[in-house]
Amino acid sequence: MVKKSKKSKSKRVTLKQKHKVLRKVKEHHRKKRKEAKKEGKAGHRKKVEKDPGIPNEWPFKEQELKALEARRAQALQELELKKEARKERARKRKLGLLEDEDIAKLASAASTQGSEFAEKDATKENAPSEIAKSHDHSERSFYKELVKVIEASDVILEVLDARDPLGTRCIDMERMVRKADPSKRIVLLLNKIDLVPKEAVEKWLTYLREEMPTVAFKCNTQEQRTKLGWKSSKLDKASNIPQSSDCLGAENLIKLLKNYSRSHELKLAITVGIVGLPNVGKSSLINSLKRSRVVNVGSTPGVTRSMQEVQLDKKVKLLDCPGVVMLRSSNSGVSVALRNCKRVEKMEDPISPVKEILSICPHEKLLSLYRVPSFSSVDEFLQKVATLRGKLKKGGVVDVEAAARIVLHDWNEGKIPYYTLPPKRDAGEDSDAVIISEDGKEFNIDEIYIAESSYIAGLKSIDDFHHIEIPPNAPPGIDEEMLEDGKKPSEPVGESHEELMSEVKDSEGSKTTSGTTQHDKLYTAEGILDPRKRKAEKKRRKANKFSALSDMDADYDFKVDYQMQDAAADGEDDEINKAPADGKDGDSAKDNDPMTAVDDA
Numbered sequence: 325m326v327k328k329s330k331k332s333k334s335k336r337v338t339l340k341q342k343h344k345v346l347r348k349v350k351e352h353h354r355k356k357r358k359e360a361k362k363e364g365k366a367g368h369r370k371k372v373e374k375d376p377g378i379p380n381e382w383p384f385k386e387q388e389l390k391a392l393e394a395r396r397a398q399a400l401q402e403l404e405l406k407k408e409a410r411k412e413r414a415r416k417r418k419l420g421l422l423e424d425e426d427i428a429k430l431a432s433a434a435s436t437q438g439s440e441f442a443e444k445d446a447t448k449e450n451a452p453s454e455i456a457k458s459h460d461h462s463e464r465s466f467y468k469e470l471v472k473v474i475e476a477s478d479v480i481l482e483v484l485d486a487r488d489p490l491g492t493r494c495i496d497m498e499r500m501v502r503k504a505d506p507s508k509r510i511v512l513l514l515n516k517i518d519l520v521p522k523e524a525v526e527k528w529l530t531y532l533r534e535e536m537p538t539v540a541f542k543c544n545t546q547e548q549r550t551k552l553g554w555k556s557s558k559l560d561k562a563s564n565i566p567q568s569s570d571c572l573g574a575e576n577l578i579k580l581l582k583n584y585s586r587s588h589e590l591k592l593a594i595t596v597g598i599v600g601l602p603n604v605g606k607s608s609l610i611n612s613l614k615r616s617r618v619v620n621v622g623s624t625p626g627v628t629r630s631m632q633e634v635q636l637d638k639k640v641k642l643l644d645c646p647g648v649v650m651l652r653s654s655n656s657g658v659s660v661a662l663r664n665c666k667r668v669e670k671m672e673d674p675i676s677p678v679k680e681i682l683s684i685c686p687h688e689k690l691l692s693l694y695r696v697p698s699f700s701s702v703d704e705f706l707q708k709v710a711t712l713r714g715k716l717k718k719g720g721v722v723d724v725e726a727a728a729r730i731v732l733h734d735w736n737e738g739k740i741p742y743y744t745l746p747p748k749r750d751a752g753e754d755s756d757a758v759i760i761s762e763d764g765k766e767f768n769i770d771e772i773y774i775a776e777s778s779y780i781a782g783l784k785s786i787d788d789f790h791h792i793e794i795p796p797n798a799p800p801g802i803d804e805e806m807l808e809d810g811k812k813p814s815e816p817v818g819e820s821h822e823e824l825m826s827e828v829k830d831s832e833g834s835k836t837t838s839g840t841t842q843h844d845k846l847y848t849a850e851g852i853l854d855p856r857k858r859k860a861e862k863k864r865r866k867a868n869k870f871s872a873l874s875d876m877d878a879d880y881d882f883k884v885d886y887q888m889q890d891a892a893a894d895g896e897d898d899e900i901n902k903a904p905a906d907g908k909d910g911d912s913a914k915d916n917d918p919m920t921a922v923d924d925a
């Protein structure tokens with residue numbers, strides 16, 4: 325390094341010195357800023373003007389104070405209502421009841437409106453019809469999704485709840501499948517076998533296998549996202565199946581589907597539509613087969629809202645479907661509620677289904693389950709449950725409806741354990757109902773049944789269970805009339821299920837020739853499964869909206885509205901403040917605003 329000359333005038337310093345200087349400068353500036361701020365504040369501090377209030381001399385002081393108090397109370401009440409609606413919405417969101425958000429929005433809008441917002445009153449009047457419309461629409465859209473799934477599938481897996489297989493079997497839907505294409509195969513799947521005794525499972529399997537290939541299954545009920553457990557089909561009797569959250573029967577079911585694919589020598593993947601009533605475990609079945617949480621699962625019915633596709637492997641593609649709804653009115657009410665086809669939160673009358681539960685369940689069972697002393701009527705039972713569970717309304721009144729909802733939730737989630745046994749077949753039963761099927765050969769069903777018997781033997785017996793036996797329900801039917809009632813000329817939704825079927829076919833267009841694959845069919849079905857189309861549609865709608873807004877802006881004349889508003893406000897002020905105190909205009913405007921009134925409070 326070149327030595328520094330003694331005569332040199334260079335200002336180069338060491339880095340340590342340089343940083344020290346910089347730090348000092350920074351500190352100095354900060355100090356200066358602080359002082360300036362202090363001075364500025366002290367120098368220009370605004371004097372807060374004290375509100376002189378309403379002068380004592382003013383003749384209307386009493387009335388004005390009363391009105392102010394009323395406005396303040398109303399504003400507080402509105403805030404309270406908003407808070408409650410928010411809480412309710414959060415609770416429903418947690419439960420996965422997304423469409424309830426709209427209802428909560430409507431309810432809160434209706435409740436928060438004051439008498440001064442006349443136009444909002446109109447919204448309030450319209451609210452119930454809007455809710456009904458959206459509900460109807462969701463049922464129709466669920467039905468449309470079902471039609472799409474049936475159309476796209478080679479094999480239909482109809483999921484039944486092992487506790488009441490007949491009550492959760494939809495024979496109308498089966499007819500619909502056969503009508504649509506007789507080459508489509510239906511396999512019944514007896515799910516939730518962990519909730520019933522072994523004897524019931526065996527009897528139901530024998531009963532159902534007289535009509536169609538039927539397999540027993542237990543879905544995985546673990547909470548984790550991946551690596552969901554499977555129990556081997558080679559299970560010993562000592563295994564405690566009902567307490568395990570592992571899946572049971574998956575290997576067998578996959579083997580059955582592959583047998584079908586092999587028997588038809590299909591090179592492409594077969595499409596398997598998973599259908600069934602709400603909450604029977606369709607989504608859980610897909611997650612269990614895939615061994616990870618690929619679709620949403622929930623104990624409330626209606627979690628699945630549209631068709632979802634899951635590729636199991638090269639050979640099998642699964643389609644999740646919303647629960648079969650549009651049930652006939654003869655099935656509605658109590659029996660629909662007890663099949664968990666309706667959300668308990670949405671039920672207008674949750675007490676009637678509880679009456680039914682009390683009539684079929686032995687009272688001792690309920691006494692021990694709910695830890696209530698004896699009761700003589702439904703009302704007494706619900707009052708005791710409400711008191712024990714702390715379900716009280718305002719003023720300490722027991723909330724029997726909330727208690728009824730608890731009991732219904734317990735019924736649907738299997739906390740009140742029950743099972744059914746198959747009925748005896750009539751000699752003259754409808755020949756259409758009993759189909760001794762040839763389908764078994766395509767699935768190589770004998771091999772499957774033999775493998776299955778090993779783990780069914782491991783289930784708990786009727787003596788270990790202490791479950792309640794109830795009579796089986798009749799299969800629910802699909803209401804075609806309901807489809808026709810809701811028909812509107814402008815609506816693109818189909819009319820009856822035949823028309824819906826043809827509509828879905830039409831939407832597939834001319835592309836759907838006999839040579840096209842199921843995969844093609846699926847992607848041509850309008851909307852849901854083509855994300856690119858959906859995005860393009862969204863973009864187009866957004867562009868239209870913007871152009872409409874800019875058109876509006878171009879026409880808008882601020883002068884007109886503002887002048888009119890000013891004139892109107894002047895007129896109003898003159899009327900309200902017939903004897904105003906000087907300078908009180910601003911205050912009165914402030915008092916008219918409920919929010920300001922609360923702030924003032």
Ligand SMILES: Nc1nc2c(ncn2[C@@H]2O[C@H](COP(=O)(O)OP(=O)(O)OP(=O)(O)O)[C@@H](O)[C@H]2O)c(=O)[nH]1
Nearest residue numbers: 516543603604605606607608622625626627628647
């Ligand atoms: N014990 C037990 N519970 C099950 C079984 N399968 C499903 N479940 C439970 O049943 C409830 C409903 O399951 P989902 O898979 O959401 O039913 P879904 O048929 O898809 O319901 P929707 O989407 O409403 O049509 C969930 O709480 C599951 O944990 C089973 O084999 N045994």
